[in-house]
Amino acid sequence: MRSLRGKVVVVTGASRGIGEGIVRLFAENGTRICLIARNKKRLTAVAKELGIPSKEYLVVAADITRRHMVKKIVNAAVRKFGQIDIFVNNAGVGIHKPITETAEKEFDTIFNTNLKAVYYSFLELIPLFRRQGEGQIINISSLAGRMGVANLAAYSSSKAALNVFSEAVALEVRNENIKISVLAPASTDTGLMSNLSRRSKSPSRAAKKLTVAEVAEAVIFLAKQNTNAWTSMTDIRPLLVRK
Numbered sequence: 242m243r244s245l246r247g248k249v250v251v252v253t254g255a256s257r258g259i260g261e262g263i264v265r266l267f268a269e270n271g272t273r274i275c276l277i278a279r280n281k282k283r284l285t286a287v288a289k290e291l292g293i294p295s296k297e298y299l300v301v302a303a304d305i306t307r308r309h310m311v312k313k314i315v316n317a318a319v320r321k322f323g324q325i326d327i328f329v330n331n332a333g334v335g336i337h338k339p340i341t342e343t344a345e346k347e348f349d350t351i352f353n354t355n356l357k358a359v360y361y362s363f364l365e366l367i368p369l370f371r372r373q374g375e376g377q378i379i380n381i382s383s384l385a386g387r388m389g390v391a392n393l394a395a396y397s398s399s400k401a402a403l404n405v406f407s408e409a410v411a412l413e414v415r416n417e418n419i420k421i422s423v424l425a426p427a428s429t430d431t432g433l434m435s436n437l438s439r440r441s442k443s444p445s446r447a448a449k450k451l452t453v454a455e456v457a458e459a460v461i462f463l464a465k466q467n468t469n470a471w472t473s474m475t476d477i478r479p480l481l482v483r484k
């Protein structure tokens with residue numbers, strides 16, 4: 242497996258949950274890191290709590306649903322570190338509601354965050370990676386994107402679209418040393434999860450979650466995989482029931 246030491250990594254949704262866990266493991270692997278979310282104070286707190294030296298990290302407060310902000314993220318990372326090796330599209334949102342109660346604005350926010358922001362990142366990253374001669378994108382999807390899930394219609398369809406979109410673009414660029422992977426976790430123990438399952442009546446649900454660290458370890462595996470090997474789509478599920 243390749244070493245991550247000195248690589249430049251960008252993680253969106255780095256202020257909490259899975260993104261914070263991903264940042265932690267990349268930092269432990271000696272990467273330089275750009276932390277992205279809307280809440281700048283929280284991003285800075287994460288970097289400080291993890292003890293990342295200030296010259297090794299960059300915080301960019303940005304709303305990834307705005308195209309010019311995604312451009313700003315990429316430009317800022319390249320300005321500070323000279324390149325981007327790995328970009329993790331982790332930020333995502335979901336709402337647990339029947340479709341008739343889902344407002345159009347909520348529907349749009351879910352698709353704009355979970356799908357369109359990834360498209361914006363591709364528009365910036367693919368030309369950059371072509372100039373660099375290589376680069377990797379890891380998109381965090383969801384098992385909910387593998388099937389329709391009741392009361393998660395907007396969320397699960399946005400993630401299903403993300404899977405197919407990622408695979409299509411990955412096939413466009415695979416002969417240019419550009420790797421695009423999708424990781425689809427099952428329910429994970431974060432604030433998003435409690436939001437998505439708030440209305441769930443199933444008593445067993447809480448016992449069947451992945452931890453943030455388990456999902457982050459899978460991201461590190463994808464990042465460390467040899468340059469020649471491309472894992473296109475990976476599901477990660479809990480094996481043991483936690484009480």
Ligand SMILES: NC(=O)c1ccc[n+]([C@@H]2O[C@H](COP(=O)([O-])OP(=O)(O)OC[C@H]3O[C@@H](n4cnc5c(N)ncnc54)[C@H](OP(=O)(O)O)[C@@H]3O)[C@@H](O)[C@H]2O)c1
Pocket residue numbers: 253254255256257258259260277278279280283303304305306331332333334335354381382383384425426427428429430431432433434
């Ligand atoms: N938790 C689960 O059960 C689960 C399962 C499968 C897949 N996933 C996926 O894993 C990813 C992370 O989920 P999570 O559970 O860690 O969620 P979370 O705890 O709710 O965190 C979401 C992160 O995304 C950021 N974010 C949201 N909208 C943004 C925007 N417009 N611009 C920039 N940043 C934005 C948030 O920061 P700010 O609010 O500060 O912007 C936050 O850092 C998502 O893609 C989610 O769909 C989660």
